[in-house]
Amino acid sequence: MSIAFTLKKVISGFLMPLSIGLIFALIGLYYLYKNSYKKAKIFLTFSIVWIVIVSYSPISNLLLIPLETKYSKLENIPKDVKHILLLGADIQNRGWEALRLYHKIPNSKIITSGYKGDKNIPEAIRTANILIELGIPKKDIILHPKPKDTKEEAIKIKEVLKDTPFILVTSHYHMPRAIALFNKEGLYPIPAPTNELREDYLNFLSMPSGDYLNNTEIALHEYIGLLWSKLRNQI
Numbered sequence: 188m189s190i191a192f193t194l195k196k197v198i199s200g201f202l203m204p205l206s207i208g209l210i211f212a213l214i215g216l217y218y219l220y221k222n223s224y225k226k227a228k229i230f231l232t233f234s235i236v237w238i239v240i241v242s243y244s245p246i247s248n249l250l251l252i253p254l255e256t257k258y259s260k261l262e263n264i265p266k267d268v269k270h271i272l273l274l275g276a277d278i279q280n281r282g283w284e285a286l287r288l289y290h291k292i293p294n295s296k297i298i299t300s301g302y303k304g305d306k307n308i309p310e311a312i313r314t315a316n317i318l319i320e321l322g323i324p325k326k327d328i329i330l331h332p333k334p335k336d337t338k339e340e341a342i343k344i345k346e347v348l349k350d351t352p353f354i355l356v357t358s359h360y361h362m363p364r365a366i367a368l369f370n371k372e373g374l375y376p377i378p379a380p381t382n383e384l385r386e387d388y389l390n391f392l393s394m395p396s397g398d399y400l401n402n403t404e405i406a407l408h409e410y411i412g413l414l415w416s417k418l419r420n421q422i
Contacts, residue, residue, distance in 0.1 A: 204241035241403045242395035250406035251385040255359040261379035264291045270353035272298045276310035280382035285356045300331040300340050341372045358382040367422035
């Protein structure tokens with residue numbers, strides 16, 4: 188595993204909203220045990236207010252809107268495109284979109300992607316096994332078990348498909364970065380976004396919740412990913 192890939196994971200982990208809130212809480216506790224009550228109050232108050240803000244529906248929605256409104260669900264499905272690239276192991280959301288397209292396009296193939304990470308079996312193989320259980324013939328599944336991220340997948344697809352058109356299935360929030368990474372490799376996939384997280388309206392009366400915190404973390408992860416890709420000239 189490359190140092191850059193590991194560094195990206197570590198940095199993004201520390202920059203997540205919950206991590207930031209916990210870091211400030213720990214600093215506050217440190218000052219509390221040091222009997223520096225004024226500083227403790229400042230850091231603990233900031234920690235609580237911060238977690239409330241990032242767990243608030245309008246905040247998560249505002250962060251998701253620029254990511255999730257750039258591409259729409261694929262309704263006019265091209266019949267002459269035979270390859271469907273399914274990014275990641277999100278079979279509950281992305282997988283169903285890949286299945287929908289597979290059954291709409293005659294003689295199509297689903298490409299599963301993802302390395303093993305801390306698991307024994309790569310994501311690509313785990314996803315393929317589920318697709319087979321759902322009735323997809325093994326011959327219609329192409330495995331890409333080596334790519335660790337979307338950039339590596341773009342490079343792999345370029346090697347395998349060359350200029351052959353294909354459909355790209357990933358979450359709405361990830362599609363802008365994915366398309367940018369593929370475009371950099373000279374590839375122009377047909378976007379088929381799924382798993383939209385944002386709500387249709389800003390509910391200012393909502394209470395903070397773990398779901399909204401998760402949405403905020405997902406959005407910030409994408410923005411960090413976009414920044415990282417730009418800094419490394421990947422997009």
